[in-house]
Amino acid sequence: MGAEFVQLSLTPLLIGILAAIACALPGNFLILRRQALVGDAISHVALPGIVVAFLITGTVSTWPMLLGAAGAAVVAVVLIEGIKRIARIEPGAAMGVVFTSLFAAGVLLLEQSDTSGVHLDVEHALYGNLESLVWFSAEGWNSLVDPVALADLPPELVRMASVAFVISLLLAIFWRPLKLSTFDEGFANVIGIPTRVFSFGLVICAAVAAVAAFDAVGSIIVIAMFICPPATARLMTNRLEIQVLWSVLFAVLSAVLGYVLAGYGPMWLGGENAVSAAGMIATISGVILGIACLIAPHRKRVGTPKGL
Amino acid sequence: MVSAFLDALLLQAGYNAALVAVGAALLGIAAGSGGTFLFLRKRSLLSDALAHSTLPGVGIAFILMVALGGEGRNLLGLLLGSTVSATIGLLAVDWITNRTRLAEDAAIGAVLSVFFGFGVVLLTVIQTMSSGYQAGLEGFLLGSTAGMLFGDAIVITIGGALIVTVVLLLRRPMTLVAFDPEFAAASGVNVQRVDLAMMGLVMAVTIVGLKLVGLVLIVALLIIPPATARLWSNRTENVVLGAGLIGGVSGYMGAALSASAPNLPTGPIIVLMSFALFALSLLFAPARGVFAALLSRRRFRNRLHRRQGLLALAHGGSIQDRMTRAVLRREGFIRGDATLTEAGKAAAARVQHDERRWAMARQLHQLDGFSARYDSLRPIDSVLTRDQIAEIDRRMGDPAFFDRSGDGS
Missing domain, CATH: 1.10.3470.10 (ABC transporter involved in vitamin B12 uptake, BtuC)
Structure with a gap:
């Protein structure tokens, strides 16, 4: 539990935790606004964005891909809104039309282009590769104060940390108007809060979190963390402030437990190889949600008769 | 391939x-x-x-x-x-x-x-x-x-x-x-x-x-x-x-x-x-497509310009709006110098009469939500029955000597 842990497990674990928090925070509001599946849609459309960015720049580098994925997310949101208005079909179906088509286009582009020389494939986009984000130059806990080793931290860690920080900051700054426009949009409008701006901003925020996390950990964690920790937290309390804190706790818990179980669980069971950490984190978040559905204090709708 | x-x-x-x-x-x-x-x-x-x-x-x-x-x-x-x-x-x-x-x-x-x-x-x-x-x-x-x-x-x-x-x-x-x-x-x-x-x-x-x-x-x-x-x-x-x-x-x-x-x-x-x-x-x-929506918007706009233009002319005003002029011109209601043609005069009179009927009808039906249907666009005989219109005409004390065929637009 020393040098090896710092080198191989510390950074993936931290990245997993940060990704989980960055997704769970906006997830709280998405759940309350009945937009839980926005995260699902965004994480699907990130693929075509990343492929297009790769085709334009010809390299797998961070910033073009992030921009490409964010651009694709904006395109998808605009398309969904446009189809909803023009065709007058329900939002769920409009979303289904857009994200499946964009995802299909992404897969097709990927198959058509020559990506044999680079690390870019559909499986990677879905599962991510959390385990590979190791800190090579770390030699132990004292590397944490060694500037040479610190300079070699995986770039995903820095990126994920800044995204999580920015999202928390935005949430803290816009807390009141965001809360108001989530719970009572009409009232918020009347007292002069630009609810449409907040609504769009929230989706953009979710998109940024999804895209940053997507690159590091794949889309399964992204979708699971958008929904499961906030949904679990929703069953614990009636107060939004407390709910957000609970959701962060559940996100961290899922990330840590999932990562540890994926890495060491098979060995405890006599296996030799670790299983997918991303998949395991999603599974654990689901188990936590399942337990909450059974015993959490506020799991029932207000007004449900006793004994149900 | x-x-x-x-x-x-x-x-x-x-x-x-x-x-x-x-x-x-x-x-x-x-x-x-x-x-x-x-x-x-x-x-x-x-x-x-x-x-x-x-x-x-x-x-x-x-x-x-x-x-x-x-x-x-x-x-x-x-x-x-x-x-x-x-x-x-x-x-x-x-x-x-x-x-x-x-x-x-x-x-x-x-x-x-x-x-x-x-x-x-x-x-x-x-x-x-x-x-x-x-x-x-x-x-x-x-x-x-x-x-x-x-x-x-x-x-x-x-x-x-x-x-x-x-x-x-x-x-x-x-x-x-x-x-x-x-x-x-x-x-x-x-x-x-x-x-x-x-x-x-x-x-x-x-x-x-x-x-x-x-x-x-x-x-x-x-x-x-x-x-x-x-x-x-x-x-x-x-x-x-x-x-x-x-x-x-x-x-x-x-x-x-x-x-x-x-x-x-x-x-x-x-x-x-x-x-x-x-x-x-x-x-x-046909009904929900982009082109169909554009077309029906255009049709609505034309109706609006035609009606408002004719009303303005019927009241003796003049038309400054270029779109209104173009619409009326295309329908043959005005000449190049923005004066009414014979067809235009008849149409303007019909529209004016329709507006007067509406005004009377809104007085009569103040409370039953009928007035909300007034949008200064819809001819009154598409909303009321012939008997109701006859009643309105009677109250207006003005025998309808205008065209009664129903084209109030």
């Missing part, structure tokens, strides 16, 4: 390719028409949860079959496993929605991501079990027809045909329930059982389509064709038929196109084919 595509279209590209194309067409018809009922009940995305929750079943079935000493890739066995886990996923969505305060979208998202995540865990377990077995299961994510066995193609074709038959048999009660569940219940249809049948159909489409389209994209086949058909018609039976047709065409064309060149994965091609049909419909559909 073109000739290869034609070959595939005409089922000349080999026995397997032909079977796959027919299977894809049948699956498309089944998904389109079956998906319509889900679409009309506004539960389209439920199919996404269903599709993603098949993955753990596939993994467990594979592990079980290998553990029992069999061949892990037996398609029927894998499909059986996926049916079981998809059923569990569906029940989980239902249970969360009914028993907790979480909304259906949260339940769908949670089940989708958790089941899929667990499936991925199982896939990594399988990869480490023994290296020889790992190929094949990834095909369930995005579908793969390359290297599809003859038996697999048969399964898909028969499955598709069976689903289409069931849709044909159940279309009446399902239409009724999708359109108006309360009325259906009142007329003696067992709504719960029909709902169950509908979910069964969707599940069957998902399972049969797993190998062909893959679990990430199968949901598109259930959503896009109904959404497309809905643009063209307001009648349920037409939407069902249209969605089946659109799904069938996209399935057939997509499979043929995919067979005609390398690196064209079947699932994405079929999805993009149906999206192309959707985009075309969005532009050209």
Whole structure:
């Protein structure tokens, strides 16, 4: 539990935790606004964005891909809104039309282009590769104060940390108007809060979190963390402030437990190889949600008769 | 490439390719028409949860079959496993929605991501079990027809045909329930059982389509064709038929196109084919299309300019607005110097008279919400009966010496 842990497990674990928090925070509001599946849609459309960015720049580098994925997310949101208005079909179906088509286009582009020389494939986009984000130059806990080793931290860690920080900051700054426009949009409008701006901003925020996390950990964690920790937290309390804190706790818990179980669980069971950490984190978040559905204090709708 | 595509279209590209194309067409018809009922009940995305929750079943079935000493890739066995886990996923969505305060979208998202995540865990377990077995299961994510066995193609074709038959048999009660569940219940249809049948159909489409389209994209086949058909018609039976047709065409064309060149994965091609049909419909559909909307906006604008322009002229005013002038000019109501023609005078008088009747009518009907229908655009005789108008004319003390034919615009 020393040098090896710092080198191989510390950074993936931290990245997993940060990704989980960055997704769970906006997830709280998405759940309350009945937009839980926005995260699902965004994480699907990130693929075509990343492929297009790769085709334009010809390299797998961070910033073009992030921009490409964010651009694709904006395109998808605009398309969904446009189809909803023009065709007058329900939002769920409009979303289904857009994200499946964009995802299909992404897969097709990927198959058509020559990506044999680079690390870019559909499986990677879905599962991510959390385990590979190791800190090579770390030699132990004292590397944490060694500037040479610190300079070699995986770039995903820095990126994920800044995204999580920015999202928390935005949430803290816009807390009141965001809360108001989530719970009572009409009232918020009347007292002069630009609810449409907040609504769009929230989706953009979710998109940024999804895209940053997507690159590091794949889309399964992204979708699971958008929904499961906030949904679990929703069953614990009636107060939004407390709910957000609970959701962060559940996100961290899922990330840590999932990562540890994926890495060491098979060995405890006599296996030799670790299983997918991303998949395991999603599974654990689901188990936590399942337990909450059974015993959490506020799991029932207000007004449900006793004994149900 | 073109000739290869034609070959595939005409089922000349080999026995397997032909079977796959027919299977894809049948699956498309089944998904389109079956998906319509889900679409009309506004539960389209439920199919996404269903599709993603098949993955753990596939993994467990594979592990079980290998553990029992069999061949892990037996398609029927894998499909059986996926049916079981998809059923569990569906029940989980239902249970969360009914028993907790979480909304259906949260339940769908949670089940989708958790089941899929667990499936991925199982896939990594399988990869480490023994290296020889790992190929094949990834095909369930995005579908793969390359290297599809003859038996697999048969399964898909028969499955598709069976689903289409069931849709044909159940279309009446399902239409009724999708359109108006309360009325259906009142007329003696067992709504719960029909709902169950509908979910069964969707599940069957998902399972049969797993190998062909893959679990990430199968949901598109259930959503896009109904959404497309809905643009063209307001009648349920037409939407069902249209969605089946659109799904069938996209399935057939997509499979043929995919067979005609390398690196064209079947699932994405079929999805993009149906999206192309959707985009075309969005532009050209008669009532809900973009062009139709532009046209009706233009018509509305013309009516507005004509009426307001004529009213202004009837009151002796002049028209400064260029658009109004252009509209009136085109109708032959004014001359180049913006003075009324004979036809224009008559039309202006009719419009003015209509306005006066409206004013009187709004006085008479102040309290019954009638006045809210006044938009200075609608001729009064399209709202009131002839007797009511005669009454208004009597009150106005002004025998209607204007044209009574009704063209008050």
